[in-house]
Amino acid sequence: MDGVKSFTSSNRKIDPSRRRATQHLMPDGSPVDPDRIEIGPTDVAFAEWEALGLTAPNLERMRETRLNRIVSELNKRDLGGVLLFDPLNIRYACDSSNMHLWITHNPARAVFVGADGYMVLWDYKRCEHLSSYLPLIRETRSGAGMFYFVAGDREDEIAATFAAEVDDLMRVHAGRNRRVAVDKMELHGAFALQALGLEISSGQAVMEHARLIKSADEIDAMRCAIATCEIAMAEMEEACRPGIAETELWSILHKENIARGGEWIETRILSSGPRTNPWFQEAGPRRLVAGDLLAFDTDLIGPYGMCCDMSRTWFVGDGEPTAEQKRVFRDAHEHIMTNMQLLKPGVTFSELTHLAKPLQDEYNAQRYGVLAHGVGLCDEFPSIYYPEDFIEGASDYPLEPGMVLCVEVYCGVVGGRDGVKLEDQVLITETSFENLSSYPFDAKLLGR
The missing domain is CATH 3.40.350.10 (Creatinase/prolidase N-terminal domain)
Incomplete structure (x- = not known):
């Protein structure tokens, strides 16, 4: 999706540039105090969350x-x-x-x-x-x-x-x-x-x-933090044009997070074009070129200290992705969407390793370190490994309602030019799962 100006959450839309001039209220009804001791969300964040129908946590x-x-x-x-x-x-x-x-x-x-x-x-x-x-x-x-x-x-x-x-x-x-x-x-x-x-x-x-099971208030805090992260991502995608440097693009995520009371970003993994393969290259001075893929992992610690760990890959410019770019992207998208369907109470962490959709052989040598992991204030236990990396007896626990996992994948052919990184943040419910991430995947790369 090229140049997203809004994202959808709870079936509502908000313009990420929206600002409220009037004084906003804290969740307890008291005015936002600019002199308060504790760090926390700004009036900008509260206004945006209200427009999205989100509930701030009872701290x-x-x-x-x-x-x-x-x-x-x-x-x-x-x-x-x-x-x-x-x-x-x-x-x-x-x-x-x-x-x-x-x-x-x-x-x-x-x-x-x-x-x-x-x-x-x-x-x-x-x-x-x-x-x-x-x-x-x-x-x-x-x-x-x-x-x-x-x-x-x-x-x-x-x-x-x-x-x-x-x-x-x-x-x-x-x-x-x-x-x-x-x-x-x-x-x-x-x-x-x-x-x-x-x-x-x-x-x-x-x-x-x-930390494994999140309370209702922690889930509310996480929803708010994810909304802030996705608003920042929309600002990034608006600026994702040929000529901008990777570091300039990455700085937007920092700026928009901090402006809303978010806290920091744990990594700076953002790369473009040939720097997307292999993965884990951090943002550098390279300027984007039309026809590139731009891939990043947010690793963002937002308001309330909640981690928002989502990955997206975007096509750069107004042209059309190559058939190979579309193929790798679709393989990555199918991988996380298929594995997400396995998430429900009672399934053990080790079972997820063996039930998960395997990567195609051409991507396996450069597979990501995990196919899913816990998340809360940061990346947390458990690590759900691919079968090749499985540690017997390390994680024999079941999924339970209130757990939150990030389901992710990296697909890149050894020696290829482009790689694709995708990741969504998912809540385990009483019967199944809820995808807390609402930011759309690139429509051009999906072929839609």
Whole structure:
């Protein structure tokens, strides 16, 4: 579809350039406060969602549900608590965000959640005010940073001090249970916990399973974020003309996401023409040429921190795609549409691997890493592999209502000029599935 100016969602249309000049209201009826502490959607986003008939999430209820799911996982696994350093796990546990990407490689924040639901946040120094509006956080401290950049040659001492605080919390909130889950931590921090007699297990497993089922509010948040992503995609497609550079086109997705209160984009995978084959080339200075294919993967973290992971491939210019471009595109489209039909409660992750439509031999050597994966605040568990990449016993769990998966494919012949990447985001319902993605596929490439 060349030059899309609107997209369809819930059988309604909205012009992505629409702006509302009047003050909009928050979901609770209060005015949007430009001075509010928490990050979040803008009045532009609220106006667009209202026009689409979308419901904003109840954030208090969403946060409580997430905490309850963590506590349930801890008790199910007989763990006294979980210690979190991964910024996405911290966001899930308490909905607090602070310099998210910087903290990813400078782990100065941590959260402890006890099996009794007691939550402590260690934030970056003098940042206590950033989480003052979150009542589920019972204490805010500092001092979790024990990496060399901040701790220097005293990292072992700082780690020991931090570990002692965790030990105290475990004694108060877990009693005799000395089992604590940890997702990601500096090695000397883990050694300090063990030196105090704490038994460490996988916090990532706890959190991935807690995050697996999305609540109604999380689904509402995801619908809103996807709408924002698709509005941004429409702006990209409007600009997808011969002569524009890949980086210039990619910047539009960033701009429109940020303007609506979205947060960041995890990758920059966008390529054109011969750069579409093989896959995974990031946006560069190449300028689009008439007759190219343009392919991208959004990997977008939108409003409410929800991931919108969709891929599209577009034909560039006013001409007609080649027969080969159409053939590869149709093969890719049929692949994800066929595999999507397998999604329903009760089907196991491993069964999906073996039931899925196989790729044609000519595409197999350059197959994508997964044929589907979970999604929430980011790409999440599970990974549904092709049979050639299957890991026996890694994912023997069934699909359940409330799970969200991205179904995707890359088709590119080895040595060929063009490749096609397609991906949709799908909700598992009580009986089947609902495709949350509404952005159309390129009509010219489909031959329509």
